[in-house]
Amino acid sequence: MTGRPVPGPWPRPRPEPFHAAVTGVGLITAAGVGTDASWRGVCGEGDEPSVVHRGELEGLPCDFFYTVTGLDTRAELGIAAQRLMDRFSQLAVIAAREAVSDAGLDPSVWDSSRVGVVIGSAHGGLPFYDEQHTALGERGARRVSPKLAPLVVVNGAASSVTLDLTVHGPSLAVSTACSSGTVAIGTAHQLLRTGACDIVIAGGAESVCSRLLIASACQMKAVSTRRDDPRSACRPFDIHRDGFVVGEGAGLLVMEHPGHARARGATVRAHVSGYGAASDAFSTVAPEPDGLGVERALRTALADAGLTGADIGHVNAHGTSTVANDLIEATMLHRVLGDQALVTSTKAMTGHTLGAAGGIETALTVLALQHQLVPPTVNLDAPDPEIPVEVVSKEARRHTFDHAAKTSLGFGGHNAALILSRA
Structure with a gap:
């Protein structure tokens, strides 16, 4: 079996375009x-990213990690609440609070039954699981925390946000590896389109500085081993790229039905106008070599938005800094979009945040549309001559565009794409 599409037995309906308001x-x-600091950082106007050697990873070929610094989660959340959340959930709650405040919403007066939460994560509370497994082996069952289950499950971030904001609508966790955040936003788009919700808080959160996970990634040769220069290790689309660098973070959007946003006079930053998802059915760890899986996702998203490839002026690519993935994705983007779209990967400033990546990078694409500014692909010193698209490097570039795309690929062949449009 080839897995290639064949004509269906009935004419497939074409949905009417739906633009969810961000x-x-x-x-x-x-x-x-914070949003402003992250945006300044990826545009090269803030501090350099915090890429530090971590004690948990000592002795591994890759012992460095993109770490969020300058955030006092205890002060933000309170000691009691903090103890009931793993770090990925803590980051999600703080990001959700910022997004809700930015939207001008007051959870004390909204109709909470019409508000939903959809948050993606690839690994949930894996570091806490590691810690508790060690405690069991070294000190016995009585040293294992009774809070293990609620802290490590992938739905911990979604659950924590619903509790913190008193949300009574649908609360969903998405786990499609590194496309989780993108799929979460696509799911929110569908919830709004069907009228199931008026407001959805959606995106991704991840914090997995796990010795076990990074050791496995080293064995796969998926991560960079540039221990002498961690800040330059992640270099998407560069001829000398040798793997990604894991990071932590959270990126969440407040998305509303456009009618709801208009009725309350909300300021709209951008619109999520199309969503597509597709499976490779090829490998658990490698993308389809010809990129047809992510191509199907992108073409579906374009059709959902009622657009063509020629309409897209910017792409925030998955761009992991791995040899095969960058070339496969870039070749696919050129095939679908042509030459006019300016491509970037912001992972050299944020790290590869796995399940949070799609949420963070979609948020950055919203800001790119709003500011008409494409962030640079940092560390792109020697562009790979086989990469057929124009990748913005070194400095952010002013660019006039009305529509942008976000593409994501995940282990297991999970592909997703979003189309975002200027407000």
């Missing part, structure tokens, strides 16, 4: 704490 953004990344 009214709030919340960001916490290694490039900066």
Whole structure:
């Protein structure tokens, strides 16, 4: 079996375009704490990203990690609440609060039954699981925390946000590896389109400085081993790229039905106008070599938005800094979009935040549309001559564009794409 599409037995309906309004953004990344700081960071106007050697990873070929600094979670959340959340959930709650405030919403007066939460994460509370597994082996069952289950489950971030904001609508967790945040935003788009919700808080959160996970990634040769120069290790689309660098963070949007946003006079930053998802059915760890899986996702998103490839002026690519993935994705982008779209990967400033990546990078794409500014692909010193698209490097570039795309690929062949449009 080839897995290639064949004509269906009935004419497939074409959905009417639906533009979900993005009214709030919340960001916490290694490039900066808060939306403004993260945006300045990825555009090269803030501090350098915090890429540090971590004691948990000592002795591994890759012992460095994009770490959020300057954030006092205990002060933000309170000691009691903090103890009931793993770090990825803590980051999600703080980012959600920022997004809701940015949207001008007051949880004490909204109709909470019409508000939803959809948050993606690839690994949930894996570091806490590691810690508790060690405690069991070294000190016995009585030293294992009774809070293990609620802290490590992937739905911990979504649950914590619903509790913190008193949300009574749908609360969903998405786990499609590194496309989780993008799929979460696409799911929110669908919830709004069907009328199931008026407001959805959506995106991704991740914090997995796990010795076990990074050791496995080293064995796969998926991560960079440039221990002598961690800040330059992640270099998407560069001829000398040798793997990604894991990071932590959260990126959440407040998305609203356009009618709801208009009725309350909300300021709209941008619109999520199309969503597509597709599976490779090829490998658990490698993308389809010809990129047809992510191509299907992108073409579906374009059709959902009622647009063509020629309409897209900017792409925030998955761009992980791995040899094969960058070339496969870039070749696909050129095939679908042509030459006019300016491409960037912001992972060199945030790290590869796994399940949070799609949420963080979609939020950055919203800001790119709003500011008409494409962030640079940092560390792109020697562009790979086989990369067929124009990748913005070194400095942010002014650019006039009405529509942008966000593409994501995940282990297991999970592909997703979003189309975002200027407000």
